[in-house]
Amino acid sequence: MEEKPKVIVSSRSRRAEVTAKEFSFAQADVRAEGVLSEYRLRAWNQFQKLPLPDTSLEAWRRTDIHQLPADTFTLPRPGAYEDLPPVREDLLRPLADGQHGGQIVLLPGGATVELDETLAAQGVIFTDLLTAEREHPELVARLIGRVVNPEEGKFAALAGAFAQNGVVLYVPKGLQVEAPLHSILWGPGAFAHVSHLLVLVDEGASVTYVHEAASPDEPGANTLHAGLVEIQVLQGASLRFVELQSWGKHVWNFSHERARVERDAQLDWIFGAIGSRLTKNFSELDLAGQGAQGRMSGFYFTDGTQHLDHDTQQNHLAPNTTSDLLFKGALKGKSRSVWQGMIYVAPGAQKTDGYQANRNLVLDERARADSIPGLEICADDVRCTHGATVGKLEQEPLFYLKSRGIPQAEAEKLVVEGFFDPIFQRIPFEGVRERFQEYIAAKMSE
Amino acid sequence: MSSLEIKNLHVGIEGKEIVKGLSLTIHPGEIHAIMGPNGTGKSTLSYALMGHPAYEVTEGEVWFKGQNILELEPDERSRLGLFLAFQYPVAIPGVTVANFLRSAINARRRAENPEDKGIPIPEFRKMLKAKMDMLKMDQAFAGRYLNDGFSGGEKKRAEILQMAVLQPSIAILDETDSGLDIDALRIVADGVNALMNENMGVLVITHYQRLLNYIKPHFVHVMMDGRIVESGGPDLALHLEEHGYDWIREKVVEETA
Numbered sequence: 001m002e003e004k005p006k007v008i009v010s011s012r013s014r015r016a017e018v019t020a021k022e023f024s025f026a027q028a029d030v031r032a033e034g035v036l037s038e039y040r041l042r043a044w045n046q047f048q049k050l051p052l053p054d055t056s057l058e059a060w061r062r063t064d065i066h067q068l069p070a071d072t073f074t075l076p077r078p079g080a081y082e083d084l085p086p087v088r089e090d091l092l093r094p095l096a097d098g099q100h101g102g103q104i105v106l107l108p109g110g111a112t113v114e115l116d117e118t119l120a121a122q123g124v125i126f127t128d129l130l131t132a133e134r135e136h137p138e139l140v141a142r143l144i145g146r147v148v149n150p151e152e153g154k155f156a157a158l159a160g161a162f163a164q165n166g167v168v169l170y171v172p173k174g175l176q177v178e179a180p181l182h183s184i185l186w187g188p189g190a191f192a193h194v195s196h197l198l199v200l201v202d203e204g205a206s207v208t209y210v211h212e213a214a215s216p217d218e219p220g221a222n223t224l225h226a227g228l229v230e231i232q233v234l235q236g237a238s239l240r241f242v243e244l245q246s247w248g249k250h251v252w253n254f255s256h257e258r259a260r261v262e263r264d265a266q267l268d269w270i271f272g273a274i275g276s277r278l279t280k281n282f283s284e285l286d287l288a289g290q291g292a293q294g295r296m297s298g299f300y301f302t303d304g305t306q307h308l309d310h311d312t313q314q315n316h317l318a319p320n321t322t323s324d325l326l327f328k329g330a331l332k333g334k335s336r337s338v339w340q341g342m343i344y345v346a347p348g349a350q351k352t353d354g355y356q357a358n359r360n361l362v363l364d365e366r367a368r369a370d371s372i373p374g375l376e377i378c379a380d381d382v383r384c385t386h387g388a389t390v391g392k393l394e395q396e397p398l399f400y401l402k403s404r405g406i407p408q409a410e411a412e413k414l415v416v417e418g419f420f421d422p423i424f425q426r427i428p429f430e431g432v433r434e435r436f437q438e439y440i441a442a443k444m445s446e
Numbered sequence: 447m448s449s450l451e452i453k454n455l456h457v458g459i460e461g462k463e464i465v466k467g468l469s470l471t472i473h474p475g476e477i478h479a480i481m482g483p484n485g486t487g488k489s490t491l492s493y494a495l496m497g498h499p500a501y502e503v504t505e506g507e508v509w510f511k512g513q514n515i516l517e518l519e520p521d522e523r524s525r526l527g528l529f530l531a532f533q534y535p536v537a538i539p540g541v542t543v544a545n546f547l548r549s550a551i552n553a554r555r556r557a558e559n560p561e562d563k564g565i566p567i568p569e570f571r572k573m574l575k576a577k578m579d580m581l582k583m584d585q586a587f588a589g590r591y592l593n594d595g596f597s598g599g600e601k602k603r604a605e606i607l608q609m610a611v612l613q614p615s616i617a618i619l620d621e622t623d624s625g626l627d628i629d630a631l632r633i634v635a636d637g638v639n640a641l642m643n644e645n646m647g648v649l650v651i652t653h654y655q656r657l658l659n660y661i662k663p664h665f666v667h668v669m670m671d672g673r674i675v676e677s678g679g680p681d682l683a684l685h686l687e688e689h690g691y692d693w694i695r696e697k698v699v700e701e702t703a
Contacts, residue, residue, distance in 0.1 A: 395500075396536050397536050397537075399499065399520060399536075400532065400535070401546075401549075402497075402521040402524070403496050403497075403521075403523075403524055403532075404546075404608060404612065405524035405525040405550050405612070406521055406550055406553045407521045407553060408519070414538070414541055414545075414546070415538065417540065417541065418538055418539055418541035418591070419539070419540055421539075421540030421591075422540065
């Protein structure tokens with residue numbers, strides 16, 4: 001133990017000499033054909049222009065990626081999945097209650113798609129990006145780049161230019177889709193997995209959509225995921241979107257996500273994150289029409305040397321809009337989490353009701369949670385509240401539980417489950433709650 | 447034999463000795479009361495018996511079911527049949543009373559048989575309902591987060607509910623009467639009396655005689671400055687109620703002088 005500080009000092013001095021490497025992607029990797037060629041070339045141009053973000057940028061101040069081995073990443077070739085571990089069976093089972101209305105598995109260099117025939121006949125489109133580009137080019141053109149600009153950042157541009165994997169979901173006007181739709185992004189291998197999700201829930205329609213990104217642990221491998229999520233919930237529509245990531249602990253994970261919620265529409269957005277080596281995730285809720293409502297509920301649990309950074313923004317752009325964000329995280333080992341949240345109320349967005357809270361439970365003295373709430377209010381008749389806490393596992397509750405015969409490890413697990421219970425209460429799906437409980441059990445027993 | 451034998455127990459906290467050589471034996475079927483002014487080490491004794499990590503036992507032994515329990519973790523002591531009703535029960539946000547009790551029961555079952563799948567839910571519900579009825583508790587109570595936002599009376603009743611579910615062979619009630627109005631006190635005492643049986647021993651720790659009107663002790667001990675200085679029958683409690691502690695204090699001074 002005595003020697004440990006010396007090791008840290010030496011690695012730090014060595015680290016200072018390393019500068020971030022550039023990606024080695026070429027223009028030939030950009031699929032600049034058909035309806036998307038203009039968008040992709042625009043993204044490519046941005047990608048070339050933008051440097052890798054560093055800690056001098058406010059959004060990246062707490063997430064240092066200078067060790068990203070950017071030059072090593074390559075895009076998987078078509079059919080690459082054939083030589084890689086197949087998707088884990090447990091990822092395929094339904095998470096939102098009830099049988100799937102459709103399931104997509106995105107693989108390195110391929111995809112499988114299933115959609116209930118009735119839903120297809122009703123006009124639901126739920127397919128992978130390449131198929132959608134071929135079969136529904138107008139729809140894809142209508143969705144891509146509309147909610148997230150490739151100019152928003154290096155990784156947004158990267159994903160915009162190179163996305164091979166993706167999902168396009170369209171629910172026609174007024175259609176209530178009961179059976180949940182499910183997609184899995186399975187990312188084994190030392191690749192750059194680049195994904196792009198495009199969702200349009202048309203006026204008055206409703207749907208539940210679960211997307212999970214996952215991979216096996218491949219220690220030593222250099223794997224990247226860069227993703228874009230663009231969601232539009234049109235007037236009076238309703239979307240329940242569950243987004244889970246259980247990337248292997250070697251994966252560098254970056255995403256830009258935004259959902260635009262129109263007049264009287266609703267979004268219930270649930271996040272669950274336990275994986276990756278490092279994550280930087282921008283998630284934004286745009287309440288764009290009067291009466292729009294959005295709820296964001298986040299669960300994260302880190303261990304080892306994981307670093308998860310969730311940057312959330314609740315933008316109230318119209319009057320009478322409501323947002324409600326609760327992110328809760330537990331941390332073990334030497335891991336670190338960052339949550340930066342902002343509620344923005346635009347001029348004229350009166351009668352806004354905005355709430356944000358981030359609660360952290362630090363289970364190990366070496367772990368660290370940063371929690372940074374923020375408000376920017378440009379209207380005068382609003383109600384916005386926020387809260388942020390970082391707490392430790394207290395001894396008194398543990399002693400109390402142990403005094404009833406519950407062993408230490410189980411007592412700790414009970415307290416942690418109790419800590420997350422307010423998140424469970426917000427999740428309408430038993431399957432998702434169970435998955436989170438499995439996450440807790442796995443993390444606690446490591 | 448499930449007697450609790452405390453032999454020459456010394457307990458300190460942060461280096462300061464609080465319990466200074468206390469000996470006491472509680473046999474099954476007996477109710478003992480320890481009374482004494484504030485700050486004499488009554489709660490320290492109860493925490494030390496349960497194994498709170500902040501309380502350091504510097505000398506002595508506590509024998510229970512053939513083991514010196516001072517060598518055991520708190521959860522092991524509990525599974526052996528020791529129970530402490532806390533003076534200040536701790537809130538566990540997010541964990542319901544029912545979930546907590548089921549975890550406690552299952553911990554016992556798993557300690558007996560590592561393969562145990564846990565108590566079947568219908569059996570657990572039925573058992574819990576019966577215990578709650580006995581303590582005149584609303585069924586909705588089971589769904590509330592443990593001690594979280596509970597009133598003083600609810601906390602104490604929840605302690606007795608736990609005792610009813612776990613069925614200890616030795617129960618220590620630490621100031622269970624504090625913060626209770628007379629109705630709540632009666633319900634709690636009725637609960638304890640209903641649970642009392644010839645196989646269970648009870649140690650009631652209290653500042654006031656009041657609780658002993660409802661839970662009738664066989665033996666009453668007076669604790670002062672970390673030791674038991676006087677023992678007697680139920681009459682001793684009544685005498686203390688009438689005359690206070692000064693006469694004992696004087697007597698102790700005389701004896702040690």
